[in-house]
Amino acid sequence: MSTLSTRLLEIRTGVLSKNDQLAARLRERFQAAGVLALNLVSSPGSGKTALLERTLAELVRAGRRPAALVGDLATDNDARRLERSGALVRQIETRDMCHLEAEMIAAHLDAAGWNLAELDYLFIENVGNLVCPSGYDLGEQARVVLLSVTEGEDKPVKYPVLFNSADVAIITKLDLAEACGIDLALTRRNIEEVRPGITIFETSARTGAGMDAWLAWLMAR
Amino acid sequence: MHELSIALSLVEIVEEAARRAGAERVVAVHLRLGAMSGVVREALEFCFPLAAQNTLVEGARLEIETVPLVITCTPCGRDVQPEEGSFRCPLCGAPSMHIRQGRELEVTGVEVPDAEPAMEEH
Numbered sequence: 001m002s003t004l005s006t007r008l009l010e011i012r013t014g015v016l017s018k019n020d021q022l023a024a025r026l027r028e029r030f031q032a033a034g035v036l037a038l039n040l041v042s043s044p045g046s047g048k049t050a051l052l053e054r055t056l057a058e059l060v061r062a063g064r065r066p067a068a069l070v071g072d073l074a075t076d077n078d079a080r081r082l083e084r085s086g087a088l089v090r091q092i093e094t095r096d097m098c099h100l101e102a103e104m105i106a107a108h109l110d111a112a113g114w115n116l117a118e119l120d121y122l123f124i125e126n127v128g129n130l131v132c133p134s135g136y137d138l139g140e141q142a143r144v145v146l147l148s149v150t151e152g153e154d155k156p157v158k159y160p161v162l163f164n165s166a167d168v169a170i171i172t173k174l175d176l177a178e179a180c181g182i183d184l185a186l187t188r189r190n191i192e193e194v195r196p197g198i199t200i201f202e203t204s205a206r207t208g209a210g211m212d213a214w215l216a217w218l219m220a221r
Numbered sequence: 222m223h224e225l226s227i228a229l230s231l232v233e234i235v236e237e238a239a240r241r242a243g244a245e246r247v248v249a250v251h252l253r254l255g256a257m258s259g260v261v262r263e264a265l266e267f268c269f270p271l272a273a274q275n276t277l278v279e280g281a282r283l284e285i286e287t288v289p290l291v292i293t294c295t296p297c298g299r300d301v302q303p304e305e306g307s308f309r310c311p312l313c314g315a316p317s318m319h320i321r322q323g324r325e326l327e328v329t330g331v332e333v334p335d336a337e338p339a340m341e342e343h
Contacts, residue, residue, distance in 0.1 A: 005335040006248045011238050015231050015252075015326045098223050132223035134259040135326065160306050161259040196308055196316035 019136055022102035026109075026139025033116035036221050037124065039100075039138045041162060042146035043155070044128030047172040049078045050205035051146065052123055056085035058215055059121060066121040069108055071100045073127065088114055099132035100124065102139055121218065130155070134162040141221075148173040149182045153190055160194040167198065170214065174204035224264035227326070228272035235331050239277050244333035249282040251330035256290045256305075257323040281332075290323030 014020060030037045040048050052068060059066045067088035070078045079091035090112045092104055105124060109116070116122075124140060126133045145166035147155055150173060156163040163169070169191045177184060188200055199217070203210035231252070239247050250269075254262060262285055269283045294301050294310035300321050301310050309316050 004248060006332045007335050008251075009238050009242050009244075009331040009333060011234075011328055011331060013234050013238075013328050015227055015234065015328060017234075018230065097226070101226075131259060135223075135227075157306055160308075161257050164257065164308065192316070194306070194308060196318050 016135055016137075019102045022106060023137035023139040026102055026105060027141070029116060030122065030139060030141065033119070035116050035119045035122050036142070036218070037122040037138070037140045039124045039126060039133075039140035039143045040146065041126045041130075041133045041143060041166070042128060042148075043130045043151065046128070046146040046148040046151065047205060048125050048128070048146055049081060051170065051172055051203060052125055053082055053085060054205045054208070054211060055215065055218070056082060056087040056089075056123070058211065059218070060086040062215075062219070064120045064219070065118060066123060067112075067114055067119050068123040068125060069105065069112075070125040071104075071127045073097075078125065088112070088119070094127055098127055098129050099136050100126050100138060101136050105138050130159040130162050134165045142167040144168045144170060146170050146172050147187070147191070149177045149180045149184075149187075153183055153187045156187075156190040156194050163191060163194045166195060168217070169195070169198050169200045171200065171202045172205065174202050174209050175207045224260060225268045225272065227260055228265060228268035231269070231328065232272045232276055232278045234328055235281075236277050238328075238331045239333055242331075242333060243336070245277065247278045247281040247331055247333055249284055249332035250278065250328065251284050251286070251332070253286050253288050253325040253327050253329055255288040255323040255325035257320070258326040260326055262287065286329075288322050288325045291321040292317040293319035293321055295319070 042048050056066050068082055069090050069092055071092045071094055073094055076091040079089045082089045090108055092108050124138055143166045145163055201214045203214055235247055235250050273279045289302055291300050291302050294315055294317055296313050296315045297310055303309055
């Protein structure tokens with residue numbers, strides 16, 4: 001085998017730098033328009049859409065102007081479900097993609113033609129996945145991770161990367177807590193273990209329990 | 222499994238660097254991969270040759286340097302390496318969100334063949 005003489009090109013480039021740059025531009029746009037952008041992440045079936053459904057309806061009732069971009073591999077079921085709240089909603093069908101990227105957010109915002117200055121909130125419902133969305137900045141001001149009581153207490157320690165990247169955690173489906181026999185204190189401790197200092201809410205979108213605190217947090221922003 | 226998207230972005234960056242340097246192909250790619258990058262090393266190693274197909278990067282080696290998580294412990298006033306999956310100082314037990322390293326997912330170098338003329342064959 002011959003030894004090939006090579007030279008080293010020293011570059012220092014983040015593999016996701018293109019996404020990061022696009023996300024930074026989106027963040028500037030959101031801030032300039034005074035819209036609070038939130039990236040909702042969780043495993044599939046944690047109740048992102050149900051929480052959003054109730055949150056959008058309550059915000060509209062309170063005279064706020066929310067909008068939502070909803071990511072799913074297929075179907076526009078979630079968008080149709082969320083439109084009933086009276087908020088602006090647009091579905092992002094990712095087809096084979098397991099996460100949303102900043103480029104998709106920019107493209108869908110343009111296609112939707114929303115005037116950001118006329119919005120107070122932009123909720124981005126990511127694809128249900130506890131791994132892939134973690135490295136992709138969407139320009140959000142806050143990342144919200146959901147964990148339903150049916151998933152067990154140790155989910156956060158099994159997926160520390162995503163939980164660590166979040167600013168807020170919401171324990172959902174509180175109405176099922178007793179039936180699931182979940183230890184809520186332990187769940188909270190596990191979330192705090194992988195994301196020290198995080199803000200935690202406990203909600204039930206079905207009964208409305210705990211929604212006040214979450215809505216108050218949103219309204220205060 | 223987002224490692225294929227990651228591999229495609231990686232190849233795009235490397236190919237651009239190689240082309241800028243006038244190289245015709247890439248021999249090796251050096252990558253720093255943080256323990257908290259959310260990328261599975263084995264999955265990336267599997268996807269890399271697929272993403273490199275029909276590019277200047279085809280056939281290149283992928284050399285990955287794993288970067289452990291390091292946090293700054295405020296009470297101890299020093300940088301420490303917590304146990305896997307933990308964000309606590311191994312010395313005093315205080316939790317910390319001051320992440321010094323471990324989120325890296327970056328190309329640090331691209332090896333290309335030397336620009337010297339190849340030996341003539343006889």
